[in-house]
Amino acid sequence: MDPEKWFAQYDEKLKAAASSAEKADKALRTVGGSATSQDGEVTVRVTASGGLADLVLRPGARDLEPEHLARVILETSRQAQRDAGQQVVDVMTKFVGEGAALEAVKEYLPEGYSGDGKDQPMDLVAHRDTRADDDYFDNPPEVVK
Numbered sequence: 001m002d003p004e005k006w007f008a009q010y011d012e013k014l015k016a017a018a019s020s021a022e023k024a025d026k027a028l029r030t031v032g033g034s035a036t037s038q039d040g041e042v043t044v045r046v047t048a049s050g051g052l053a054d055l056v057l058r059p060g061a062r063d064l065e066p067e068h069l070a071r072v073i074l075e076t077s078r079q080a081q082r083d084a085g086q087q088v089v090d091v092m093t094k095f096v097g098e099g100a101a102l103e104a105v106k107e108y109l110p111e112g113y114s115g116d117g118k119d120q121p122m123d124l125v126a127h128r129d130t131r132a133d134d135d136y137f138d139n140p141p142e143v144v145k
Contacts, residue, residue: 028088029086031091041064086113
């Protein structure tokens with residue numbers, strides 16, 4: 001094969017790869033996840049990487065015990081991260097297709113993604129502390145373990 005023709009073809013492949021990477025980068029910059037708690041008192045919005053972008057606490061959140069509110073916020077954040085994860089998977093599927101590259105992306109999503117078989121939300125009612133106030137304040141729970 002003619003070396004100049006080979007270099008020209010190689011250059012075209014590099015340009016196509018760079019263009020595809022730029023499009024993927026632009027698409028990933030628009031990704032973000034959101035979720036609202038089961039009781040509607042907490043809404044969380046996260047970035048593509050799962051970082052907290054916004055937290056909204058509605059007035060009813062004031063009536064929740066601190067450890068329960070913490071669990072609600074953490075669970076809602078996890079759901080928002082899974083939503084963002086699904087969007088990342090959708091974007092990357094479009095650009096890299098099914099295969100090892102996509103599996104590597106899925107592996108590094110901190111909370112997975114919607115539809116990966118782990119969509120069951122935490123039962124926050126079952127985790128609620130129902131002890132009497134005296135017991136609660138004598139031995140308070142750890143908010144985050």
